[in-house]
Amino acid sequence: MRKICFRVPMTMHLIFAVILVGGLSNCAAVLSDVNIFNDEDEVELGNRFSKEIEKDLTLYKRDPVVSEYIRQLGARLVRHSKRTNIAFHFKVVDAEEVNAFALPGGYVYVNLGLIRAAENEAELAGVMGHEIGHVVGSHGAKQLTKQLGFAALEQIVLGKNPNEFEKLAGTIARTGALMKYSRDAEREADAYAVRQMWDAGIDPAGIATFFETLRQLHKRQPGQLEQFFSTHPPTDERIQNVRTQIARQPRKPNLRKDSLRFREVKKRLPPPKRR
Numbered sequence: 001m002r003k004i005c006f007r008v009p010m011t012m013h014l015i016f017a018v019i020l021v022g023g024l025s026n027c028a029a030v031l032s033d034v035n036i037f038n039d040e041d042e043v044e045l046g047n048r049f050s051k052e053i054e055k056d057l058t059l060y061k062r063d064p065v066v067s068e069y070i071r072q073l074g075a076r077l078v079r080h081s082k083r084t085n086i087a088f089h090f091k092v093v094d095a096e097e098v099n100a101f102a103l104p105g106g107y108v109y110v111n112l113g114l115i116r117a118a119e120n121e122a123e124l125a126g127v128m129g130h131e132i133g134h135v136v137g138s139h140g141a142k143q144l145t146k147q148l149g150f151a152a153l154e155q156i157v158l159g160k161n162p163n164e165f166e167k168l169a170g171t172i173a174r175t176g177a178l179m180k181y182s183r184d185a186e187r188e189a190d191a192y193a194v195r196q197m198w199d200a201g202i203d204p205a206g207i208a209t210f211f212e213t214l215r216q217l218h219k220r221q222p223g224q225l226e227q228f229f230s231t232h233p234p235t236d237e238r239i240q241n242v243r244t245q246i247a248r249q250p251r252k253p254n255l256r257k258d259s260l261r262f263r264e265v266k267k268r269l270p271p272p273k274r275r
């Protein structure tokens with residue numbers, strides 16, 4: 001599908017967008033891949049959405065060693081990503097569900113349950129790399145463009161109606177609508193994850209092995225995977241795509257599967273809460 005991403009001042013965005021939509025006959029298909037935000041606006045939106053979303057989350061701040069490890073692992077992947085010009089924020093969520101998600105503008109949330117479920121660092125990095133991939137592809141911003149349309153975006157982005165933004169952002173944040181990406185976006189995020197991991201020296205096979213780990217876990221504790229499976233079903237197609245992409249990469253010795261630090265962090269995690 002055609003990639004369209006405007007990199008023009010915000011005041012010009014809507015004008016360009018209207019010209020674009022007016023000039024295309026097949027708008028519906030194209031709209032799913034349109035992003036009218038430039039980096040600065042996307043970051044601003046991310047800031048506002050993160051504040052809304054965090055009203056409903058408990059961030060895990062009790063052990064800075066855990067949050068610092070997640071921040072550093074994320075930063076390492078970001079350094080090898082195609083979006084190094086925005087600041088990413090990695091936060092640990094005190095929740096047992098196996099889940100992670102990203103917001104536009106570089107906000108990535110990792111549940112304690114995900115760290116617990118990953119059998120090695122490469123598996124954790126695979127999920128984080130995938131979420132970073134959604135930010136690299138501006139998938140959240142594109143989703144927003146598709147869902148809200150230009151009139152609502154004008155209200156939100158140009159700040160004409162701040163109260164409306166609060167209401168709308170709250171609804172979008174709580175329904176998880178921002179994280180329901182297209183299959184193309186999911187594929188693209190997987191592909192970005194493989195590339196980032198490979199470049200960072202972490203074994204990208206972790207993405208595929210984590211899918212298998214999850215399938216096993218799902219048999220034992222289906223409830224913990226509900227959220228993750230609803231947005232990221234570990235389908236054979238995804239596993240196959242990842243393995244094919246890895247096979248096409250040049251040989252690289254010493255790709256790291258695990259680290260002492262990962263194992264230490266896992267030992268430091270608080271006992272799982274009963275559901």
Ligand SMILES: [Zn+2]
Binds near residue numbers: 130181186189231232
């Ligand atoms: Zn995804």
